[in-house]
Amino acid sequence: MTQHHTGGLHERFLRGLALSADRPALRIGAETTTYRDLHQQALTWAGSLGGARTVGVLAGKTVTAYAGILGALYAGATVVPLHPDFPAARTRHMLELSGATAVVADERGRAVLAGLGDDLPALDVVEPDPARALTGPRTGTAPADTAYMLFTSGSTGRPKGVPISHGSTRHYFELLDARYDFTPDDVFSQTFDLNFDCAMFDLFCAWGSGATVDVTPQTAYLDLPAHLAEHGVTVWFATPSAISLARRMNGLAPGALPGLRWSFFAGEALRAHDAADWQAAAPASTLENIYGPTELTVTITGHRWDPDTSPERCVNGLVPIGRVHEGHDHVLVDEEDRETPVEGELLITGPQMSAGYLDPADDGGRFVERAGRRWYRTGDRVRRLADGELVYLGRLDSQVQLQGWRVELAEVEHELRSCEGVEEVVAVGAETPAGTELVVYYTGEPRPAARFARALRELLPKGMLPRHYEHLAEFPLNSNRKVDRKELTQRAAALLDRPSSRAATALAAGPVG
CATH class of the missing domain: 2.30.38.10 (Luciferase; Domain 3)
Incomplete structure (x- = not known):
């Protein structure tokens, strides 16, 4: 095998390969891929990339996506995970901004690429060629090299690229290795989309310990206790919205999740009563609230919940x-x-x-x-x-957290102003029992909310879409003659407190994944 530089993110997988070569590295429904098989698929993708330095992976949670991410790392390239359900214009923009010259795509991803036009510069849609497979990961990965690049919401309507280095990920995962006792017998949930940084926790904590990544479908929440038991999940990671959803589906009875050893929540504020209910449902689990923006490599702090002492610290x-x-x-x-x-x-x-x-x-x-x-x-x-x-x-600023998405309110406002008849727009976040909801106030010509929703679906990812649109003749102003966002936020909270609004929100809400 080719000698490789110490410290590259892909070495997490090589460590798992040494521990668990013929055990499952990945389970997607009934499909299981062993470490040995995923390693070989990644080597095939790596050799087929043709020396590309930045590689987009445009795929859902398919084997192609996971092997493509690993293969790009094996090739010494920067990985840019992309979501096939994002608006085509946004995907195109991220490909252009990242400078990707090659794309690994599954069937859904290829359909997206077909709709992006023929004028994307020098973009190679890669076909896996076993004859070009590498014998081992390429050498030369340096700590300052970018391992992966993610995109966050931007105030001008243009996503911001965040490069994360191999050095940053090495520091991060070495800290996690010291903090947690993951083993090859663990099975990790995988609730997060691959373009969300918390997915990197799932993949490289699991693979670094020889454990299994088990992709969690949205349908799992219909009966979460049964799903976790059937799949043998021992490590759970999701946004706190998952707790509210499990509760609504009657999945949080005391002792309902006995197989969990670890439970992690991040991406939005964790409420004390949610933590207490989850801990009661998973009494053998150690629960941690972990926090961190993308710019600080997944998570940068952690609090270990203690039912006796944590409530008084909230x-x-x-x-x-x-x-x-x-x-x-x-x-x-x-x-x-x-x-x-x-x-x-x-x-x-x-x-x-x-x-x-x-x-x-x-x-x-x-x-x-x-x-x-x-x-x-x-x-x-x-x-x-x-x-x-x-x-x-x-x-402190105009950002809100929506089920793990960090959203610039200015970006939502920017895109909605492009809709016909709209003059001015103010977006605010309001708290509900299910988490933060986005409410948009606008002036101009009244329009059906469905028309706005259709228009924004072409411009914004699903996780950033407002669920409520309210027309005003004019905005309230504060004493400084500026738009009174505090007043509009209070109005939004009152709006969402109506029974009909709560019902609509509960049906629509769901955690990231």
């Missing part, structure tokens, strides 16, 4: 997010950018931090210089408890 009903990972520094700053000891915006620097956005023009206000060092401003307001643990209090 603030506004929200579970602490824990301590910042070892090897990183953090500060809290007030509105004047002065360091404050107890409560303020969270800034972090350290080895998990991305070097910056793909386009340096996007760095402003996020990646900042402070005391001679580069920091990432999270835009999250947190409180520091006496022992150093942090509690998330809310966003």
Whole structure:
């Protein structure tokens, strides 16, 4: 086998291969792929990429997607996971921004590519050729090289690329190895779409320990206890919205999830009563609330839930997010950018931090210089408890978390203004028992909500779509004669508190995946 550089993300899989060559690396429904088979498929994809340095993987949760991601890493390329259900224009834009010259696509992905037009520059849709398979991963991966690139919502309607290096992922997963006791006997849920950074936790924690990744279909929530028992799932990871959904489906009875050893939640605020209910349903499981923006490599803090002590540590009903990972520094700053000891915006620097956005023009206000060092401003307001643990209090800016999606409200507003008859738009996030919901207020000509929904489906991913549209003759203004977003947020909360709205939200809501 070709000698490979120490520290590349793909080495997580090689470690699992050494432990579990003939055991399942991946299960998708009734289809099982062993470590040995997935390794060989990845080598075939790697050899077929023709030296491409940036590779898009446009696929659903199919074997092609997982083998393509691994194969691009084996080839020493940057992986750009792409979702085939995203609007075609958005996918095209991300391919162009990333500089991808090759694409691994499954059947759904190929259909998307066929609709993107013929003028994408030098884009090779790769066919796997066993005759070109590598004998082993290519050498030369350096810590600063980009392992994968993900895209977050941007305020101008243009997604922002976030490159994550092999060095960052190595630091991250070595910390997780020390914190958790995953083994080849574990079975990991895989609820997240592959273009969402939490999916990297699932894949490379499982593969680094020789465990199995079990792809979780949306139908699993109809009877989650039965699904987890049938599939032998021992490690669960999802957004907190999954707890609300399991509760609505009567899947959270005490002791209903006895096979779980670990339960992780991230992507949005975890409420104390949700954590308590899940812990009661999975009494043998250790539950952790883990937090982190994409720019800080999946997650950067963690709080281990203790039914006896955690409830009293919650603030506004929200579970602490824990301590910042070892090897990183953090500060809290007030509105004047002065360091404050107890409560303020969270800034972090350290080895998990991305070097910056793909386009340096996007760095402003996020990646900042402070005391001679580069920091990432999270835009999250947190409180520091006496022992150093942090509690998330809310966003400072115009972003909201929607079932794990970090959404710039300005992007939703930007796209809706392009709809015929719309003059001005304000989008706000309002809290419901099922999580944050997006409500849009607009001026101009009244239009049926279904017309807006159809238009935005062509522009925004499903996870960013508003579910409520309200026409106003004019926006309320505050004392500074600016649009009163606080007033509109209060109106939205009242709107969503109506029984009919709650019913509609419950039927439509579902966790990421």
